[in-house]
Amino acid sequence: MSYGELTLPAVFTGVNRKTGRFLKGHVPANKGKKWDEFMSKRAQRRCSKGWRNLDLYRRRPDTAGRCRKSVIAVMGDGRWLVFGYVGAAAEWLRQCHPTANRENISRCCRQNAAGGRNTDHGYYGVRFYFESDNVWTTKI
Structure with a gap:
């Protein structure tokens, strides 16, 4: 390294850069927390909206009935x-x-x-x- 060269230390992200998966031992930021601690009320309502009719959300709801035949x-x-x-x-x-x-x-x-x-x-x-x-x- 020459004089005056700027180097940045390596930042550990906890993610495999090749596959995009988390590495072993990675602890998520929201582990053990309640919804209120890391999510707004609006976001909670929007997340729970998908659970109201779970059967429709398990398959693609936009294709149902388009190919129906008599x-x-x-x-x-x-x-x-x-x-x-x-x-x-x-x-x-x-x-x-x-x-x-x-x-x-x-x-x-x-x-x-x-x-x-x-x-x-x-x-x-x-x-x-x-x-x-x-x-x-x-x-x-």
């Missing part, structure tokens, strides 16, 4: 019903079968779709089809 339910005697989306069909089927869910109805619709398997997949004796596939017109 569903046709065909009974064994040839009668059929039209539903706006799979969830409405599941609610209708739950009146008789409480364990019915929309995932299984959606699976039946996908398996009965055009270009799929040629077998009629049913759920609790009802066959489900997507209305846009037009496969259900030959099955009635």
Whole structure:
């Protein structure tokens, strides 16, 4: 080091510069503190707003319902019903079968779709089809 050269001491940040993770032994600044000690009331309200309906925040709330398709339910005697989306069909089927869910109805619709398997997949004796596939017109 030459005369008059300015050097700064290394500052320990507690963060791995390559991965961005905290190093072992790092203690967070808010450890053991209550919310009031490190967060304003406004920030507390904004944080707790996301917990009110946690199921919506676990998945992406902005994509729900954008790709919904109409569903046709065909009974064994040839009668059929039209539903706006799979969830409405599941609610209708739950009146008789409480364990019915929309995932299984959606699976039946996908398996009965055009270009799929040629077998009629049913759920609790009802066959489900997507209305846009037009496969259900030959099955009635």
